[in-house]
Amino acid sequence: MAEVRGMPDEEMQMSRRLIKLERECRRLRERYEISLELADRETELRKAAEKERREKEIELDQVVGAIAKAIDAKDEDTNGHSVRVAGYSRMIAAGMGLGRKMIEHIYQAALLHDVGKVGVPDAVLKKPGRLTGGEFDIIRKHTLMGGEILGAIKSVPYIAEGALYHHERWDGRGYPQGLSGEAIPLTGRIIAIADVYDAMQSRRCYKEGMSRRQALAEIRQGAGTQFDPEIVEVFCQCISSACGGAEDGFV
Structure with missing residues (x-):
């Protein structure tokens, strides 16, 4: 009789654990999805920064090259x-x-x-x-x-x-x-x-x-x-x- 009376409590505890696990899994899944979005955003920002860096390097090379030509042109x-x-x-x-x-x-x-x-x-x-x-x-x-x-x-x-x-x-x-x-x-x-x-x-x-x-x-x-x-x-x-x-x- 004691075992029969104890079953509902065990089932209830199990049910609560399952609900808790489900919520935890949902939170983990949400965090994972957010981390993926952040990773994608970070990749985009990194690509944009690299593109800007390359453009500035090209710009600097062009300016430096133009000045160098002007310097050399001063004396044949x-x-x-x-x-x-x-x-x-x-x-x-x-x-x-x-x-x-x-x-x-x-x-x-x-x-x-x-x-x-x-x-x-x-x-x-x-x-x-x-x-x-x-x-x-x-x-x-x-x-x-x-x-x-x-x-x-x-x-x-x-x-x-x-x-x-x-x-x-x-x-x-x-x-x-x-x-x-x-x-x-x-x-x-x-x-x-x-x-x-x-x-x-x-x-x-x-x-x-x-x-x-x-x-x-x-x-x-x-x-x-x-x-x-x-x-x-x-x-x-x-x-x-x-x-x-x-x-x-x-x-």
């Missing part, structure tokens, strides 16, 4: 210099195993490394003969002017490093700040090599351009004094690799 003798230096700088950065973003940062900074020359008078910039001490001081200021111009672009702070530091030397005898060794930002150390290498090969109204072999020999000679020796080694290896081992054949 150096036309194309910024693009070549940027190409060498990108090659070095890739050879050092840097990440994609850093490689592109260095490339853009290299494109604009001479932007400060827009403030240098043509009479000084295009002078065919030897510069006087005063004229050289004016030329030296293009690093500070470039750093100031590009430093105003707060959204891309890295971009000023190439303009400001590409004439610093590993031994501390460069300008404008006389930094030495690894105190010189990496971007400046990389662009310094690319800049000098291209300048040595380029023909000017006051000089003939060096051969690639001669220019590479000069770069090697400057390792440890003018240039970061480790980056010089990477650069030379990259040039050799690009030439298939024949440095004079590099294009």
